[in-house]
Amino acid sequence: MNVITLASRKGGAGKSTLTAHLAATAHLAGHRCLLIDADPQGSLTLWQSLRRDGKPVVKSAARGVDGLLAVAMLEGYDYVFIDTPPTMWxxxxxxxxxxxxxxxPARPGLFDLHAVRETVKTAQERDKPYAVVMNAAPARRDDRDSPVVVHARSHLDKLGIPVWSGQxxxxxxxxxxxxxxxSAPEIDPSSAAAAEIVxxxxxxxxSVEAVNAARARPPAGVPLAGRGAPAASRAA
Known part of the structure; x- marks a missing residue:
């Protein structure tokens, strides 16, 4: 079972939005998915109540996720997506x-970029692969990142923090x-929004395939992402 956690200390970074779109996209790809709504705001729970087929399943866990993850493992889910709050660390x-x-997720602005560091620190302390995704970014022009995104990528690169090449x-x-x-792919598979989420x-x-392959081999300094994947990083 693969667990994808979306985390940021910054409120409004887009965790719930990305979690919903990603889980729905994985569901469309044929994976058995569970969403864990660990944010007291309950955004994913609200979204799931609007879905016609009730899938992927959403379960609330504002006080902790370990119990639900244990059950999910027994129930044979392929992917579990966890939406986390900015507080309740x-x-x-x-x-x-x-x-x-x-x-x-991080918007390409000062406050979001500053908040990235604490999440990265927590992932490093637990030896977990991580990557930043530029979210709610200005549109590209002539296939070029906007200046604010270029600056954000440069800032994170100087800190040694991996960032997905897309946005x-x-x-x-x-x-x-x-x-x-x-989700965007369900409403209009040919849209630009759908293309970005897919x-x-x-x-x-x-990246998950690379992580699992690395786990299956003896410890070695291998990269954890292929071409086009989030450059997931482990603490050295």
Whole structure:
């Protein structure tokens, strides 16, 4: 079972939005998925109540995730996606400890970038692979990142923090699809929003495959991501 935790100390970074879209995309790809809503705001629980088929399943765990993860393992889920709160760091730490990969959404601004460090520190302390995803970013022009995204990537690179090579652009399609109890790929598979989410999901799945392959081999200094995947990193 693979556990993907979306975590950030910054409220409004887009954890719930990305968790919903990624889990729905994994579900469309044929994986048996569970979402754990560890945020007291209950955004994923609300979204799931709007879905017609009730899948992927969402379970609330505002006080901790270990119990639900144990049950999920017994029930044979392929992927568990955990949406965490910006506060209640004990719950977040518990989720990170159980993770296969930690995804850290960050808007390309000062406050989000500053908040990345604490999440990275927690992932490193628990020897968990992690990667930052540029979220709600300005649109690219002529296939080039906007100046604010270029600056954000440069800042994180200087800190040695890996960042996915793609981005999730600020698009109305993400919010509108969630309001309909769906995801971007479900509403319009040919949309730019769908393409970005599918690209991120494929990158995450490749990184997870690399992590699991590395676990199956004797310890060695191997990279944990392939071409186009989030450059997931472990603490040295």
């Amino acid at each position: 004990v719950v977040v730490s518990e989720a990170i400890r159980a993770s296969t990969l930690v995804v850290i 999730i652009t600020q698009r109305a399609g993400f919010a509108l699809s969630l309001a309909a109890g769906a 690209g991120l999901w494929r990158a995450i799945s490749r």
